[in-house]
Structure formats: structure tokens, C-alpha cells
Amino acid sequence: MTPLPPIARTVLPFAGAASLIIAWQYLLPLAGVPAYIVPTPTAVMAVLARDAALLTGHFWPTAVEAGAGFLIGNLAAILLAVVFVHSRVLQAAYFPVVLFFNTIPILALSPIIILIFGLGMTPKIVIAAVICFFPTLINMIRGLDSAGPSEHELFRMLSASRWEVFWRLRLPRSLPLLFSSLRISSATAVIGAIVGEWIGSDKGLGALIIQATFNYQSDRLYAAIVLSSLLAIAIFAVVVAAERLLVREP
């Protein structure tokens, strides 16, 4: 297949999205799908405009929880990975335990976290952090260990200190894997915050989703979904910008 011209590659994603939105707007009502199940895009847009104050009131708590969870979970994972690659003993002792915790479904763990931390923002931040933690830990360990034997020999020939090997070799080597994990966490952090809000909260997009569902306010439900997705996209955009800045490979 010949590659598409650049203009087509820029325009086509928008055309694709637009075609689906138009189909949703006009074909679904024609097919007899009632508005209380699937409201039209224009109805959702109208709610976004009409209920802007209410929606932003619920948006910010979720944004803060997802953002803080993202930062704390990934930072903890990076630091633990650094400890693990520098101490084979600690890694052998605790990595299997960490892997075991990873098998507990987050939905099963969430009520316990809420029992421990109560009903405020903290349990939501913890759930978002936990959900970000494991993939980043595993990717970061692999990334920090991904320098080849001759690269380590090169640094040994230069009498590099452990710190220099970490800073000039292990860390830059790990960045591509770290960022692929961060890109995934940008969406999972939002999932973690919303799951936390489902279980016990009257604030946040998760709480709004539950309320709107029980009240058959499907246009408001869809508006909350759109905002959740925008939140994940915003975190994703920050990650991509940071990657452009830090990973200098053409």
C-alpha cells in the first residue's frame, strides 16, 4: 500500500469522527432508538452548555483525583523500580508479593480502600494511584534493565559511578517504556477516580454518572461521559508533551 499524503492523514481522522457523529445524530433516531437510551449529539451538546456550572462542579473533583492519583501512583512505581533494579535481594523478596497484589481486581479492592480512607477525595486518589502503579512498575523495571552488556561495559571502562550509570544510561534507556506506560495510565487514572466515586461519593463525574443513570437523565449521563473522556485526553496530551521534551530520538 502506498502511504497517504500528509493532508489526508490530518483530515481523515476528523472526517471519520464526523461521519460517526452524523450517523449517530440522524440514523439512530430514524432507527427508532429512544432518546432516553441514546440522546443525539446535539442534545448532549445542549446539556453541556445548559448545565455547564453543574458539570464543571463535578468535573474538578474527578480531575484532581485522577491527576493526583496519576502522579502519586506513577511516582511510587518509578521509585520502587529504581530500588528493585539496584537491590536484587529486595527485588527477589518483594516483587512476587507485588505481582500477587496486581492480581486482585481493582473493583474488589476499592471497597477496602474506601473503608480505610473514608468518603473524601483520598480513597479515590488511592484507587487511581493503585491502578496506575503496577503497569508502570513492571515497565520501569524492564526499562531500567534494558541497557545491554556492552553499554554497561562502556560505562565501566569510563569508571562511571552507580549514579552516573543510572542518570546517563539506565534512566534514558527506560524512558520509551516509561512513557508507553504513562500513556496507558492517563486513561486508567480517570477510570480509577470514577470507580472510587461510584462506590461512595456525591461529588465528581462518577457520582454524576450514577445519579444521572438512576434518574433517566441520559443526556446528562452522556455529557458526563464526554467530560471523563476529555479529562483522559488532557492527561494524555500532557504525557505526550513531556515525552516530546524528554525523549530526544528522531
Next chain:
Amino acid sequence: MQPAVRAVGLDVGYPTAGEPVTVITGLDLVVEAGSFLSILGPSGCGKSTLLRVVADLLPPLAGTVEVLGATAAAVRSRRDVAFVFQDSTLLPWRTVRQNVCLPLQVGRSRLTRAISDRSEALLDLMGLSGFGERYPNQLSGGQRQRVAIARALMGEPKLLLMDEPFGALDEITRDRLNDELLNLWRRTGTTILFVTHSIAEAAYLGERVLVLAANPGRILLDRDLKPIKQPQNRCTREDPALVAAMAELRAALAEAS
């Protein structure tokens, strides 16, 4: 004059999960300072392992090795020895210039900023002027090895250890880099230990060729080529004396296996 390398009763091997595996036993070797020694042998004869012991990347299993009149560890930590690996080992996130300057940024006895201008001269010397801002994945295999050599020369080493540096290159590029390496050696007076499994390369480059055998690793033939390569290790690849020497090396290798 102090020899560049003096090994007495040297056993070398590489570590494994259990006991280390010995590949060469009882090696006695003196390498004259300023000379160009080729080390030729089949896979598994321990030629790379020997180079790593001289570099202090591996400890000797028995015997002693003296480098530039001191211990291998002392020489490595004062940066008098440099290593060129089979794969160029360039850091992909650094430009060519940043890779060449790595020795200025790392290590206890790091070089001072005052001589950082050397990077420009070294890039010129290796035919890389204008490539300083490129990244390694924008270079050919031969260019990458040139960068690796420039980086090794950054610290003005007295001893240059090369582990099959041109092994992955096509023959035309390899021949050209062989000539460049000889020019470099004549200009700098650095002692070079050059490991290869190419008979032609070993004979063309070395003033002296050591043929190693495998299982057990030992010196099979120690051939001085100086008499047929005068002056200053010069000869053509078609020189009948060189061709005869290559036949001799080939026969020694055939006998070993």
C-alpha cells in the same frame, strides 16, 4: 621501555551462575608498547575474554597481568585504556557529538572541559565532520563504528582494545576502515590489541599476529610480520609475502580445529 601488556601464567574465563568457565590457561604474553597486535582465533577460543581481562572488565582466574607497568584496574581508572566493542554501543538518545563527548561527562577521572574542543578534531579525523548533530540511527554501520573509535580516542588512551570492531561491516567498508585505523595508529603511537576472526584483517593490520586455538584456549602461533611490512607496518593486500603469511595463519587455524 615498559611493555604495554605483560601476562604471566594467565588463566582467563568468564563467570557463570556456578563455577567460572576457564577458556585460556597458562598464557604468557608480552606486548611491546606502541605495537599493533592482531589476535586471531575461532569463536570460543577466549580472545574477547582475554581482551576483557586486560581491560579489567573481568578479573583473571589465575596468574598476573600487568598493563602499562601497573595493574589493569589502575590503568582503567586513570583512563589510559579504551575499548571499542563489536556493536558500536552508541547511546541512541545522544547525537554523534554528544556520544563522542561522553567520556567528558562520566567517571571519576573525567577529563576537563578545557580539552572538549577535541571532539571537533576527532570527528574530522574520523571523516565525520558535518555529522556531529546527527543521531546514531541516521548513520551507516561504518559511520557508527567511526564514532565509537572517536569516542575511544577522546581520552587519548595509551592502549586501545578492539573487539571485532569491524565484524558486522561489509568488506569494502571494512577495508577502508582498516586503512584509516592504520593511519590513526601511525599518527598516535597508541598500542592496539585487535581481536578478529578474519585472517585477512589480522594479517593486514598486525605487526604481529597471535593465533589462538579453542578447547583449551592457547597460543598456537605467534607470528612477527614486521620484517615483511617495512616501513611502519606498510604493505599492500596483494603483497606475496603477506599472502604467504596468511596461508601460514590459515594452516595453523586448520590444524587447531
